[in-house]
Amino acid sequence: xxxxxxxxxxxxxxxxxxxxxxxxxxxxxxxxxxxxxxxxxxxxxxxxxxxxxxxxxxxxxxxxxxxxxxxxxxxxxxxxxxxxxxxxxxxxxxxxxxxxxxxxxxxxxxxxxxxxxxxxxxxxxxxx
RNA sequence: GGAGUCGGCCCGACAGUCGCUCCGGUGUUAACUGCGCAGUUCUCAUGAGUACUGGGUGGUGCAUCGGGGAGGAAAGUCCGGGCUCCGCAGGGUAGAGCGCCAGGUAACGCCUGGGGGGUGUGAGCCCACGGAAAGUGCAACAGAAAGUAAACCGCCUAAGCAUGCCUCGGUAUGCCGGUAAGGGUGAAAGGGUGCGGUAAGAGCGCACCGCGCAGCUGGUAACAGUCUGCGGCACGGUAAACCCCGCUCGGAGCAAGACCAAAUAGGAACCCAAUGGUGCGACCCGUACCGGGUUCGGGUAGGUUGCUUGAGGUAUACGGUGACGUAUAUCCCAGAUGAAUGACUGUCCACGACAGAACCCGGCUUACAGGCUGGCUCCGAAU
Numbered sequence: 001x002x003x004x005x006x007x008x009x010x011x012x013x014x015x016x017x018x019x020x021x022x023x024x025x026x027x028x029x030x031x032x033x034x035x036x037x038x039x040x041x042x043x044x045x046x047x048x049x050x051x052x053x054x055x056x057x058x059x060x061x062x063x064x065x066x067x068x069x070x071x072x073x074x075x076x077x078x079x080x081x082x083x084x085x086x087x088x089x090x091x092x093x094x095x096x097x098x099x100x101x102x103x104x105x106x107x108x109x110x111x112x113x114x115x116x117x118x119x120x121x122x123x124x125x126x127x128x
Numbered sequence: 129g130g131a132g133u134c135g136g137c138c139c140g141a142c143a144g145u146c147g148c149u150c151c152g153g154u155g156u157u158a159a160c161u162g163c164g165c166a167g168u169u170c171u172c173a174u175g176a177g178u179a180c181u182g183g184g185u186g187g188u189g190c191a192u193c194g195g196g197g198a199g200g201a202a203a204g205u206c207c208g209g210g211c212u213c214c215g216c217a218g219g220g221u222a223g224a225g226c227g228c229c230a231g232g233u234a235a236c237g238c239c240u241g242g243g244g245g246g247u248g249u250g251a252g253c254c255c256a257c258g259g260a261a262a263g264u265g266c267a268a269c270a271g272a273a274a275g276u277a278a279a280c281c282g283c284c285u286a287a288g289c290a291u292g293c294c295u296c297g298g299u300a301u302g303c304c305g306g307u308a309a310g311g312g313u314g315a316a317a318g319g320g321u322g323c324g325g326u327a328a329g330a331g332c333g334c335a336c337c338g339c340g341c342a343g344c345u346g347g348u349a350a351c352a353g354u355c356u357g358c359g360g361c362a363c364g365g366u367a368a369a370c371c372c373c374g375c376u377c378g379g380a381g382c383a384a385g386a387c388c389a390a391a392u393a394g395g396a397a398c399c400c401a402a403u404g405g406u407g408c409g410a411c412c413c414g415u416a417c418c419g420g421g422u423u424c425g426g427g428u429a430g431g432u433u434g435c436u437u438g439a440g441g442u443a444u445a446c447g448g449u450g451a452c453g454u455a456u457a458u459c460c461c462a463g464a465u466g467a468a469u470g471a472c473u474g475u476c477c478a479c480g481a482c483a484g485a486a487c488c489c490g491g492c493u494u495a496c497a498g499g500c501u502g503g504c505u506c507c508g509a510a511u
Contacts, residue, residue, distance in 0.1 A: 005147060012466065013430080048466065059203090059484050063470090067148095071471045074147065098471080 005074040011048030011084060020048065020084045026115050028108055032093040032101075035108055036086045037116065045080040047073045050088040061094035068098060072105040079113045 011017055020038055028035040040046060049069060051062045069087050073080075093101070 010466070014466075015429090017466070050466085060482095063484060066467095067470050071147075074471090102471085 005070060009044060009046055011046050017048055020086050025119060026112060028112055030108060032090050034088040034090065035112060037083050037112060039082055040084045043081055045077055045083045045085060048086040050086060055089055055091040056094045065089050065093055068101050069105060072102055076109040080109065083116055
């Protein structure tokens with residue numbers, strides 16, 4: 001079971017980001033972060049991160065957030081196939097401990113996966 | 129041993145699992161692509177072009193192996209340089225910065241050594257440390273007076289004038305005054321101490337100390353001197369007030385700059401179509417609007433580059449008090465770009481601070497848990 005996290009699993013250009021921001025079909029809100037998502041036409045998910053300096057002031061803390069989110073996403077990528085995801089950090093996220101953040105993200109990935117599958121269901125019925 | 133002071137170094141350690149990025153090696157052929165070679169076909173003037181096939185070789189990609197992968201401040205962006213583009217004959221002015229002396233350096237507002245002042249018992253530490261006899265200005269409150277000094281209290285009444293008294297020379301009072309020694313005000317009151325001197329005083333005179341100027345000596349210099357002479361003796365403070373003097377300074381920055389280059393709109397050249405097409409209109413006339421293709425240049429998105437071998441690190445030797453320099457040997461030590469350098473688990477301990485490269489260096493400043501180590505000082509004990 002591959003759990004690599006190469007370039008293909010990231011949102012790379014500003015047009016990639018724009019399409020998710022403009023056409024997001026799923027919004028998951030959390031006290032410390034916000035997840036936007038929409039379907040892509042690929043067999044794997046892609047992740048984009050928006051960690052604003054305004055919300056998390058220290059560069060070291062911003063790096064930590066990015067690493068934790070990437071790591072969590074990397075481990076969950078199998079259940080998120082076909083989704084473009086953007087995670088936005090909110091104020092205060094850097095005050096949490098690593099295990100807490102990992103746990104919170106884990107829960108959000110599961111919610112995201114369920115919600116995405118519900119949205120895909122009617123489409124398949126129409127096709128079949 | 130305790131207290132202190134000045135440096136140098138380190139930035140949890142080890143193991144396992146799963147990742148990210150760069151470099152190198154090997155392999156891979158499914159994919160994309162660059163460049164030669166050979167054969168065949170077609171076009172035309174023994175050469176060139178077009179298409180296809182075969183094989184070679186490189187790049188991207190994918191596997192796999194090996195190696196590298198944040199800091200002392202990577203930070204603030206406060207100075208100085210390199211690099212890049214733009215500008216530039218020379219000189220002056222304005223503006224900004226710097227400011228004891230000498231040296232180091234690519235350069236500096238940095239560093240080293242020295243001088244001066246302040247501070248500490250000391251090692252040390254601190255200093256925006258040019259000019260106030262070029263000029264202008266400023267100094268609240270208090271105080272009589274704050275800058276060619278000045279009489280509030282005090283001290284004095286010698287000289288001059290007036291008046292009274294008398295032993296006719298004194299004495300008392302007043303006027304005219306004298307006085308910076310004492311008190312008081314103030315951050316600051318125009319050298320200090322002593323003796324002489326005087327009506328009382330006063331550098332008024334003298335001695336010593338201090339000060340200024342000139343010389344001499346030492347020092348590259350700043351500056352220093354039990355040195356010599358002259359001067360009784362100011363030239364108060366403030367230049368992070370204007371100012372004066374000396375020195376330095378073109379502008380913008382890697383989102384610099386260079387290259388490749390879709391789509392869309394517009395431009396240029398050539399070719400083609402032409403007497404056209406569309407609208408108004410039953411039609412003619414009339415009128416308004418409008419081509420197609422190829423190539424080219426500029427150029428947006430996007431990509432490549434700049435991009436890490438450098439005023440480089442380490443070691444040794446030599447020169448120098450030192451900052452540093454020279455020589456030789458040796459090493460390659462992040463290079464990301466929606467932005468890597470990590471996550472988890474276990475063990476151990478002193479339970480881990482401040483904090484993340486973004487073109488690159490040299491500094492300064494600010495933040496900071498601790499650990500290791502060297503020099504020096506003070507105190508105490510022992511020998």
